[in-house]
Amino acid sequence: MIQFEDFSFRYKSSEAFALQGISMTIENGAFVGIIGNSGAGKSTLTYTLSGIIPHHFDGDFYGSVKVNGLDTVEVKPEKLAQFVGEVFQDIDSQMVSSIVEDEILFGMENFGVPHDEIGRRLDSVLDMLGIRDLKDRQISSLSGGQKQKVAIAAILAMDPEIIVLDEPTGELDPASSIMIFDILRRLNREFGKTVIVVEQKIMLLCEYVDRLLVMDAGKIVFDGRSEEIVQQVPLFKNLGINVPRVVELGQQLTAAGLYHGAIPLDLDQAEKMVKEVLADAGV
Amino acid sequence: MNLLQYQPGESFLHKLNPVTKLLAVFLYCVACIISDSIFVELGLIFLMLIICFFAGLGKRALSLTKNLLILGGMMFILQLLFVRTGTPLLKIGSLCIFTTGGVFSALLLSCRIIATMLPMMLLFAITQMTDLCGAMVKRLHIPYRYAFIVTTAFRFVPLFTSEFHDIEDAQKARGVEYDTKNIFKKIGLVVPLVVPLLMSSLKKVDAGAMSAEVRGFNLRTVRSGYRDYPFAAGDGVCIALTVVLIIISALL
Numbered sequence: 077m078i079q080f081e082d083f084s085f086r087y088k089s090s091e092a093f094a095l096q097g098i099s100m101t102i103e104n105g106a107f108v109g110i111i112g113n114s115g116a117g118k119s120t121l122t123y124t125l126s127g128i129i130p131h132h133f134d135g136d137f138y139g140s141v142k143v144n145g146l147d148t149v150e151v152k153p154e155k156l157a158q159f160v161g162e163v164f165q166d167i168d169s170q171m172v173s174s175i176v177e178d179e180i181l182f183g184m185e186n187f188g189v190p191h192d193e194i195g196r197r198l199d200s201v202l203d204m205l206g207i208r209d210l211k212d213r214q215i216s217s218l219s220g221g222q223k224q225k226v227a228i229a230a231i232l233a234m235d236p237e238i239i240v241l242d243e244p245t246g247e248l249d250p251a252s253s254i255m256i257f258d259i260l261r262r263l264n265r266e267f268g269k270t271v272i273v274v275e276q277k278i279m280l281l282c283e284y285v286d287r288l289l290v291m292d293a294g295k296i297v298f299d300g301r302s303e304e305i306v307q308q309v310p311l312f313k314n315l316g317i318n319v320p321r322v323v324e325l326g327q328q329l330t331a332a333g334l335y336h337g338a339i340p341l342d343l344d345q346a347e348k349m350v351k352e353v354l355a356d357a358g359v
Numbered sequence: 360m361n362l363l364q365y366q367p368g369e370s371f372l373h374k375l376n377p378v379t380k381l382l383a384v385f386l387y388c389v390a391c392i393i394s395d396s397i398f399v400e401l402g403l404i405f406l407m408l409i410i411c412f413f414a415g416l417g418k419r420a421l422s423l424t425k426n427l428l429i430l431g432g433m434m435f436i437l438q439l440l441f442v443r444t445g446t447p448l449l450k451i452g453s454l455c456i457f458t459t460g461g462v463f464s465a466l467l468l469s470c471r472i473i474a475t476m477l478p479m480m481l482l483f484a485i486t487q488m489t490d491l492c493g494a495m496v497k498r499l500h501i502p503y504r505y506a507f508i509v510t511t512a513f514r515f516v517p518l519f520t521s522e523f524h525d526i527e528d529a530q531k532a533r534g535v536e537y538d539t540k541n542i543f544k545k546i547g548l549v550v551p552l553v554v555p556l557l558m559s560s561l562k563k564v565d566a567g568a569m570s571a572e573v574r575g576f577n578l579r580t581v582r583s584g585y586r587d588y589p590f591a592a593g594d595g596v597c598i599a600l601t602v603v604l605i606i607i608s609a610l611l
Binding site for chain 1: 367487488489507511513514517518562563566567569570571573575576578579582584
């Protein structure tokens with residue numbers, strides 16, 4: 077469980093608070109999506125979960141953040157790393173090895189995972205992300221999307237209880253993005269992992285996450301189930317965040333008096349809606 | 360091509376334990392250094408080339424030798440001009456340009472440089488840096504921290520060059536004449552890039568440290584390493600042969 081209590085943080089070099097007055101609880105087994113404009117504090121929020129703030133970045137830290145009951149100020153990042161695995165946004169600079177296999181082994185070796193278990197987990201993440209053919213490749217020779225998959229594999233191999241990902245699909249094509257979210261859903265539902273993902277693709281978030289956080293200027297301005305964004309369209313528009321096009325279409329059809337059902341959130345529901353509207357119109 | 364780049368392969372040289380490779384290279388260099396005979400040095404260069412041909416690294420070894428010849432040539436000229444023993448061979452007026460002793464020691468030194476550098480550079484062609492460091496941690500119990508520093512430094516070389524090329528391309532696209540033939544003009548253009556390049560590298564190093572930290576870098580022990588790097592019979596044979604080589608070159 078993750079608890080924020082009136083947490084604020086200001087980087088040493090900056091005047092403004094990066095995060096302000098955050099109070100919330102994330103239960104074990106939650107699937108949380110975070111969206112917001114750049115500079116809204118999304119990455120800073122993820123840094124607090126792995127203890128990088130306050131241990132790596134200096135600044136003013138107010139309130140408290142507890143992960144599994146441990147105060148992140150008091151315990152060292154390597155202690156927190158036993159439950160929190162974080163994939164950073166900058167893919168290139170988070171690599172610590174020159175070869176894909178070593179990159180995935182790194183975390184497991186450090187945590188002293190038994191050697192037969194290491195082999196099993198290595199195989200499992202390579203297959204899960206479909207990167208078995210990259211195993212012996214030099215990381216510097218990979219494409220952005222391939223590197224992203226390697227970075228995610230390296231964290232998943234450590235088998236953390238809480239998986240934090242900062243824009244994990246930024247370099248990926250649409251099919252791979254869906255693959256990543258399918259993997260995250262499986263880890264969440266089958267293995268009970270807590271997944272916290274920062275993502276700019278609103279459609280993916282709506283489809284997969286249970287709880288959506290919208291951030292703006294260091295504050296959480298919306299915190300609710302992803303279905304509730306239907307009522308929040310003006311807020312999203314105000315912040316300049318796209319709402320899913322199916323939601324927009326649903327609202328337009330409702331406003332025009334052509335549709336009276338629930339606003340669709342994904343393509344399947346949208347298809348049903350369009351068929352209904354067309355049937356009503358006698359087409 | 361990068362002279363220190365790893366060349367994948369399945370040869371008997373590749374399969375040796377990385378620690379053995381390192382020790383064998385060291386012993387081979389000792390053999391080169393203790394010998395005072397130009398013929399032994401030449402013999403050692405040829406022996407290395409022959410071994411490389413059998414290991415399928417012939418082309419690489421030849422191109423390395425070609426590169427080392429330049430270094431050897433420079434050392435030859437320096438030695439020739441500065442060693443003053445023996446009888447004068449070339450005189451301009453009363454000024455002695457070089458002597459018999461100079462020629463001999465210049466030849467010996469340049470051959471020795473090639474003979475010692477060649478196996479050292481080939482070590483990188485047949486060994487992954489991570490394997491070398493991993494084996495040293497596992498077998499020689501070198502602290503992982505130091506091994507990590509070395510592998511990271513090697514990893515940063517290609518990152519650094521690619522970053523430099525990116526900046527250069529960006530500047531070219533803005534019309535800066537990087538492709539100028541004038542070396543002084545080029546240096547003048549490159550110098551202002553050094554600071555931003557250094558800054559971005561430092562940032563990368565910092566982010567890398569952060570990433571290593573949250574993945575438990577500080578928890579690592581000698582026994583953590585997944586790969587085992589066991590010694591095999593071939594490793595013993597290889598070391599025995601290099602020791603024989605030292606004895607031969609000492610006797611000749």
